[in-house]
Amino acid sequence: MERNLEKTMDNVTNVEGVIGCILADRQGLCLGAKGSASGQSAGLIAAIADEVAKLEPESNAPIIALESDNRQCIIQRQGPIVGAIYKAISP
Amino acid sequence: MLPKPLQRRQWAAGMSDGDAANERTRLLVNPVSNTPNIPTAHSDDYVNPYANPVPKKTDEQSALNRILQETAANVIDVGALDSHNLEQHEYMDRSKAYAKRIEVIGVQIPDHPPCLLKDIPAPERVLAGEGLPQQDREMVTDMMNSAVTALSEIQVEHKEDLVVPFLS
Amino acid sequence: MNVFQELKKFLYQLLNSVDGLHSILITDRDGVPVISVSDEKAPELAMRASFLSTFGMATDQGSKLDLGKNKTIISIYSSYQVVQMNKLPLVVSFIANNICDTGHILSLESKIDPILQNLKNVVAEA
Numbered sequence: 411m412e413r414n415l416e417k418t419m420d421n422v423t424n425v426e427g428v429i430g431c432i433l434a435d436r437q438g439l440c441l442g443a444k445g446s447a448s449g450q451s452a453g454l455i456a457a458i459a460d461e462v463a464k465l466e467p468e469s470n471a472p473i474i475a476l477e478s479d480n481r482q483c484i485i486q487r488q489g490p491i492v493g494a495i496y497k498a499i500s501p
Numbered sequence: 502m503l504p505k506p507l508q509r510r511q512w513a514a515g516m517s518d519g520d521a522a523n524e525r526t527r528l529l530v531n532p533v534s535n536t537p538n539i540p541t542a543h544s545d546d547y548v549n550p551y552a553n554p555v556p557k558k559t560d561e562q563s564a565l566n567r568i569l570q571e572t573a574a575n576v577i578d579v580g581a582l583d584s585h586n587l588e589q590h591e592y593m594d595r596s597k598a599y600a601k602r603i604e605v606i607g608v609q610i611p612d613h614p615p616c617l618l619k620d621i622p623a624p625e626r627v628l629a630g631e632g633l634p635q636q637d638r639e640m641v642t643d644m645m646n647s648a649v650t651a652l653s654e655i656q657v658e659h660k661e662d663l664v665v666p667f668l669s
Numbered sequence: 670m671n672v673f674q675e676l677k678k679f680l681y682q683l684l685n686s687v688d689g690l691h692s693i694l695i696t697d698r699d700g701v702p703v704i705s706v707s708d709e710k711a712p713e714l715a716m717r718a719s720f721l722s723t724f725g726m727a728t729d730q731g732s733k734l735d736l737g738k739n740k741t742i743i744s745i746y747s748s749y750q751v752v753q754m755n756k757l758p759l760v761v762s763f764i765a766n767n768i769c770d771t772g773h774i775l776s777l778e779s780k781i782d783p784i785l786q787n788l789k790n791v792v793a794e795a
Contacts, residue, residue, distance in 0.1 A: 411658050414651035422644045433648050438772025441652070450779075453772025458617075460688070460770065473641055475633050476617070484637060488645035491652060495641055577730050586719050592701055599703045599791055603673050608787040610679050611780075 412442070419444045422495060429481075430496040438492075447496055455494045459487040673704070676784065680706040683777055689769030691749075692716060693777075694762045695785075697792045698725040703759065704788070712749055715764050724753040724760050741778075743771060754778060756785050758792045 415433065422431045423444045430445025438456035440449035462474050462485075474485040482497040587595075621627065670678075680693050684706050692707035692715075700718030707716065714720060724742060731739035744751045745767060752763040752774045761781060763774045 412651075412655055414654055415648060418644060418647040418651050421647075422640065425640060428640075431644065434772055435652075438770035439775075440772065441648075450776060453770055453774065453776040457688070457770050457773040473633060473638055475637075484633065484641045486641045486645055488642075489649050491645060491648050493641065493645050493648055495637075495644065497637075575733060577733050579730070587699055587701065587722075592718055595697070595699075595701045596703075599697075599701070600673055602791040603676065603704065603788070604671060606787060606790055607672050608676055608784055610675050611783045 415442055427497050427499075428495055429498050432494050432496075434492045436490050441491065445496065447494065451494070452492075455483075455485055456487075456492045459485050459492045463487065676704055677706055679784065680704065680781075683780060684708065687765070687769065687773050687777065690763060690765040690774060692762075692764040693781075694721065694764070695781075695788060696721050696760050696762065697758060698722065698760060700760075703791055707764070710766075711764055715749060715751060721753075721760065721762055724755075724762070725757075728753075728755045728757075741775070745771075756789075759785060759789055761785070 419431050419433065419442055422428055428445070430443070430447035432443040432447035432449070432452060432455060433441040434452035434456045435441055436456075438453035440452035443449045443452070458474060458476075459471070462472055466472065471487045476483040476485070477499070480499060482499050483494055484497065485492065485494045487493075680695075684690055684693055691711035692705065694705035694707075694716060695703045696705070696718070697703060700721035702718075705716070727742055728739045731742065738755070740755050742753050744753075748767050750765050750767050750769060750771065752765070752771065754761040761778075763777070765771075765774060
């Protein structure tokens with residue numbers, strides 16, 4: 411059923427430096443979360459993707475990177491899904 | 502109407518939540534005294550321990566009522582979703598009373614929700630920094646491509662019957 | 670500014686933080702508003718007590734599905750969606766357009782929770 415979705419997330423989480431990932435649907439509802447990502451963030455991530463896309467409505471969906479001192483969150487929408495990858499960054 | 506499965510089994514065994522099932526559990530619990538899983542054998546009715554006095558009619562009635570109430574509480578009854586409408590003046594009175602009480606009791610309002618982004622010193626350092634590495638961009642795009650494919654392949658798998666017999 | 674207005678200001682901030690959200694109503698079980706905010710696009714019918722109070726009964730029935738106590742009911746209609754949260758004796762209702770980010774509305778729960786404890790006292794003692 412959702413096996414392939416789980417596999418997709420597992421593959422990403424296994425990449426070095428990645429500490430979690432999350433997928434949300436069109437309504438900002440969580441499809442799945444792995445690692446340190448929380449299902450609670452699904453709505454916010456979808457909202458960020460949609461708001462940022464408004465900056466350049468003519469362009470393709472942007473890749474958004476939020477950065478703090480030790481973490482990075484990379485967000486992109488593609489069709490019906492918004493995804494985010496959480497990475498730990500070494501200073 | 503759909504039964505709530507677990508509650509239904511417990512109800513069928515005549516138990517309230519939390520009771521443990523055993524062979525002495527009665528199918529219909531005596532509502533008057535809730536403990537007699539074992540017949541209360543006085544010395545004089547020792548010969549026939551099952552000759553309990555016939556419950557009074559009111560006891561029987563209350564037992565039936567209790568069964569009815571428990572069943573009603575455990576059954577999802579869409580027909581009972583009718584709402585009672587408040588009178589307009591009652592609605593206004595209550596609403597006004599609430600507004601007054603808010604002033605009296607007071608409500609602690611949390612500080613402004615923190616912004617996602619915050620000012621940093623020397624932004625030019627960040628702005629002039631490297632963009633997102635190519636491999637990170639590929640990683641997120643690959644994940645999204647495969648997620649979109651995976652989502653389109655989602656199907657419901659038939660595992661068990663959706664309709665179960667009621668009180669079987 | 671008095672407490673009531675401060676509270677409204679706080680709710681307006683939440684309302685404006687979600688695109689497509691038209692109204693936030695904190696009511697009692699019968700749908701009588703304790704406090705509410707809304708913009709001009711909010712559908713008047715969905716803000717009536719007779720509509721909001723149906724949640725009280727629906728959440729009771731929904732709790733019988735063997736999935737534990739019902740917390741939230743999301744109803745999506747052709748042009749609006751209504752998200753209602755069980756905070757009894759309070760009910761928190763969000764009314765938004767149908768394409769609004771439902772997950773974003775749900776994430777407001779953690780922001781609205783801190784003010785609910787005081788508001789529960791308002792309803793309980795009334």
